[in-house]
Amino acid sequence: MDVMKPTLIYIGGRCHRKMPFEQRTEHREPLEQDNNGGSDAFGMVEKTEQGYKLCMQVPSLLYKFIIGKKGETKKKIEKETGTRIIIPRQGEFGDLVITGPQRSGVVGARSRIEVITESSRQKIPFTHFLSFPLHKNGMENKIDEFKVKVLKDCFERNASDFLSQCYQELVRQECHIILLNKHLQNRPVVVELKGVECMNDDPSEVDVLYAKVTTKDGSDRLQKLADGVVEKFVAHGLMKKEYEKLFEDFSFGEYHLDTIHLSTRGTYDADGHYECAAAVPLP
Numbered sequence: 001m002d003v004m005k006p007t008l009i010y011i012g013g014r015c016h017r018k019m020p021f022e023q024r025t026e027h028r029e030p031l032e033q034d035n036n037g038g039s040d041a042f043g044m045v046e047k048t049e050q051g052y053k054l055c056m057q058v059p060s061l062l063y064k065f066i067i068g069k070k071g072e073t074k075k076k077i078e079k080e081t082g083t084r085i086i087i088p089r090q091g092e093f094g095d096l097v098i099t100g101p102q103r104s105g106v107v108g109a110r111s112r113i114e115v116i117t118e119s120s121r122q123k124i125p126f127t128h129f130l131s132f133p134l135h136k137n138g139m140e141n142k143i144d145e146f147k148v149k150v151l152k153d154c155f156e157r158n159a160s161d162f163l164s165q166c167y168q169e170l171v172r173q174e175c176h177i178i179l180l181n182k183h184l185q186n187r188p189v190v191v192e193l194k195g196v197e198c199m200n201d202d203p204s205e206v207d208v209l210y211a212k213v214t215t216k217d218g219s220d221r222l223q224k225l226a227d228g229v230v231e232k233f234v235a236h237g238l239m240k241k242e243y244e245k246l247f248e249d250f251s252f253g254e255y256h257l258d259t260i261h262l263s264t265r266g267t268y269d270a271d272g273h274y275e276c277a278a279a280v281p282l283p
Contacts, residue, residue, distance in 0.1 A: 009119050018119070051101035054110055058096045058117055063087055065120035066096070066113055073116070081109040128277060131263045134255050135273055142252045149250065179232070183225040190216040258282050 007018040046053045058066070066087065067074045074085055083100035096113070100106045180186075193211040215222055259281055263274035 007119070009115060016115075018115070045103050045106055048099070051099065052103045052106045054098045054106045055095040056098065056110060056113065058113070060088070061124055062117045062120050063096075065116050065123075077109050077112050081105040081112070083109045085109060085113075127265055128262050129265060131261045131274065132257045133259055133261050133273070133276075135271070138253060139255065146247070146250060146252070149247070179225060179228045183228050184221050187221075189222050191222065192216055 009016045009018050044054055065073070066085070068076075074087070077083070078085055081100065082102060082105040083098050086097040086099070088094045088096070098106050098109045098113075100109070192214050194214065195212045196209045197212060198206040198209055213222075259279050261274070261276045262278040264277050265274070267275040269275050
């Protein structure tokens, strides 16, 4: 890991840098904190007859990260903090419990588990999201109306006829030669393809990757050529330059937001809408 760019972990609203370190074999007894110390996990540590006890609420999806491969992570925390970590079995519900003879050891184990859980959350795909359901208020009818309008305004011509007309327009009166001479200035264009981009917020749903294109001479000749071809097609009615402006005034209607849903990602009801795990009514 690059020590100049360490992993950042957010715990309790604070940003911590996770730095590499060497584990020493020297063993030291954990220091006991006084009753007024600030390291008692905000008063969550309980005094018991055997020592100290602390309960943590941890999502079951994160248990595997705390346990580690063959239980190595859990055993390491227990050994270094002098504690015992009790994790609910599969199918059981309850808190993760940390017990130990020293309060500082229990708090130390809790801190390490917090670091593990906070860093591991990024590896777990989200399962739910908040939404305002509108499908019961007529929104679906407006969406169908919008689809019809898009198909009518944007795709009136047969695809093969459209391509044929585009080609004829380019070769007519040597139009393509004029465009090339005007925008490329009779010089070759050398481009570099570097890096990739995707047009989807969810990388797991990406079907197409786009390579980043830059001209080696730093000019905008290639962009001017593309703009020139578009302007020529637009001028002859072969295409519309900006489809989005055709629909900027399209109204999907006004709706009263009366419910917030906790929707389950990837799960749908009989009507094809996201399944609602919980709902909160709004005024």
